[in-house]
Amino acid sequence: MTTADELREVARKCRVHIVDMVYRAQAGHPGGSLSEIDLLTALYKTQLNIRPSEPKWEDRDRFILSKGHASPGMYAILAEMGFISVEDLESYRVLGGICQGHVDMKWCPGVDFSAGSLGMGLSFGMGTAIAARLDGSDRQTYVMLGDGEIQEGSVWEAAMASAHHELGNLNVILDRNRIQNDDFCETQMRMFDIPAKWKAFGWNVMEIDGHSMESIVEGLEFLAQSNDGPSIIIAQTVKGKGISYMEDNPSFHGAAPNEEQYAQAMKELGVSA
Amino acid sequence: MTKMEATRDGYGQALLELADNEKIVVLEADLGKSTKSLHFRKAHPERTVSCGIGEQNMLLVAAGMAASGYIPFASTFAIFTERAFEQMRNGVARPNLPVHLCGSHGGTHTGTDGSSAQSIEDLAIYRTLPNVTVIHPSDSVSTRVLTKQLAASSSPSYMRTARNKTPVLYDDVGEDIIQIGKGIELQNGSDVAIIACGVLVSEALKAADLLAIEGIHATVIDMHTIKPLDTKLIDVVSERCGSLVTAEDHSIIGGLGGAVAEHLSTTSGTPLERVGVNDRFGESGQAHEMLELMGLNAAHIALAAKKSISRK
Structure with missing residues (x-):
């Protein structure tokens, strides 16, 4: 059993990878990677039934990063899990590299969905969940959505259809970091009562603190135990979490730190120069 | 007297004939009666997924099933497949998943429903997608034969069928001349x-x-x-x-x-x-x-x- 302290240490290492990748590429999406990484760390370390040495194992749990631009976060945890090497992270956004700008199942081991266009992952996950049921397998599908992403109408087609089909093996983690590309969600498109919306669509809903490992583990347990229909945990997060000048700052949705900012980030993450 | 049948009937027949393969699944967006996937649904409800009136979701549910080893045949009107074009592009064609999309009621031949239901651009748009095979059969027999061949393909496809009856051209012809x-x-x-x-x-x-x-x-x-x-x-x-x-x-x-x-x-x-x-x-x-x-x-x-x- 992985302790909360051990999870926090893995997440810290992942944050270092994230900032390294975006700084090296001088492009990418650090904000949403840093908001999601505590969730991804706990999910990969405590829940997913997967085999890093056999990424295409047929009966693996599926994880679908629907907010595919937050790829540095996913590449970081894949490296920490051993699906890819830490050296592979240097290929992020580099011609021919396995770490494509947005996660791509054709390029990177451990990636189950080619994302990058918002609003698609939940539908795809509905498909993998139905396939598991047809196979008579109890393998689970987990989908991570961004909060801005749920402004895409097709997310709600999938939400309605997943409840209609009573997909108890379909689990969603919503990264509620409150910022989207151009600005705060509140400015771009108010979403009002998000938990009430999912409840109204027939989902099991729980709200958690997306940066407390204890709260996250509790949320993942809720997903594991809710089998009568699709379930979602809505994780309150902070965009850019862990790097002071990126936190809650729309400018770091899709921008790389400069040299000085990079040095400060490394210092804040406990990396000695 | 020339025998007349609609190509969409050939599609429905092919799905039934393919059903022995348990990996074949059918997805519908509330138009199974029209596209003729309803015959498969009646015979194999457990392998038929109703997606309601939601074409964008349907295409990606099919993609998820294809990525899990199934062979999905999804259908709706040709015109309504187009609202899921980006799903077909990014979620199906790009990862090269063998999802077979059928657009029925293609063309002005569709008739009295009028221009909103008469797709005249479907072949053009799907032809631009890498990995996608694009087929538009001429009669019910060739539709049946080509649909069955698609099931063996490891790449995605778009097939247009027609609403109204046309002459059966391949009734007394060896089916082996019909090849994708x-x-x-x-x-x-x-x-x-x-x-x-x-x-x-x-x-x-x-x-x-x-x-x-x-x-x-x-x-x-x-x-x-x-x-x-x-x-x-x-x-x-x-x-x-x-x-x-x-x-x-x-x-x-x-x-x-x-x-x-x-x-x-x-x-x-x-x-x-x-x-x-x-x-x-x-x-x-x-x-x-x-x-x-x-x-x-x-x-x-x-x-x-x-x-x-x-x-x-």
Whole structure:
């Protein structure tokens, strides 16, 4: 059993990878990677039934990063899990590299969905969940959505259809970091009562603190135990979490730190120069 | 009396015949009665996924199932597949997942529902997607045969079927002449070659009869596969006839005519006349009235043939 302290240490290492990748590429999406990484760390370390040495194992749990631009976060945890090497992270956004700008199942081991266009992952996950049921397998599908992403109408087609089909093996983690590309969600498109919306669509809903490992583990347990229909945990997060000048700052949705900012980030993450 | 059937019935029949393979699954967006997937649903409800009226979701549910080892056949009206074009592009074609999308009620031949239901651009848009095979069969038999062949493919496809009945062309023909990617030479003549697809193949045969009265001998090709295009056959008939006509119930921009023109532009430069919907929308009317209004029927194809011959 992985302790909360051990999870926090893995997440810290992942944050270092994230900032390294975006700084090296001088492009990418650090904000949403840093908001999601505590969730991804706990999910990969405590829940997913997967085999890093056999990424295409047929009966693996599926994880679908629907907010595919937050790829540095996913590449970081894949490296920490051993699906890819830490050296592979240097290929992020580099011609021919396995770490494509947005996660791509054709390029990177451990990636189950080619994302990058918002609003698609939940539908795809509905498909993998139905396939598991047809196979008579109890393998689970987990989908991570961004909060801005749920402004895409097709997310709600999938939400309605997943409840209609009573997909108890379909689990969603919503990264509620409150910022989207151009600005705060509140400015771009108010979403009002998000938990009430999912409840109204027939989902099991729980709200958690997306940066407390204890709260996250509790949320993942809720997903594991809710089998009568699709379930979602809505994780309150902070965009850019862990790097002071990126936190809650729309400018770091899709921008790389400069040299000085990079040095400060490394210092804040406990990396000695 | 010519036997008449709609190509969508061939699709429905093929799904039933494929059902022995337990990996075959069917997805519907509330139009199974129209696309004819309903027969499969009745026989195999456990392998049929209702997606409600939600085409974007349907395409990606199919993608998720394909990525899990299933062979999904998803259908709706051709026009409604188009609202899921980006899902087809990014979620199906890009990862090269074997999802088979069928758009029924393609073309102005769809008739009295009017222009909102008459897709005239589907072949063009799907043809631009890497990995995607694009098929538009001419009769119910070839639709059944080609649909069954798709199930063995490891890549995605788009197939357009038609709402209304057209002559059955392959009733007494060996099915082995019907192969994805191979045009079928229905008639051999040396003056002009008419390359047609879908509901206009039978019109092309009638046009050949009209031309024969005037002593003009036409080759008629059923080019049921728009992509990959059978360029070898085009080269053969281009060399033999020296003039070509394409005929499709689709915009003259980007469909079969566009594909053939692209090929000719870098090869022989053989004169080509394109019969198709001339950059306009349709309206309500009976199927035969639409073909007349849009300039797509046998008489128009024969006229185009003579014009192409005059350009030799």
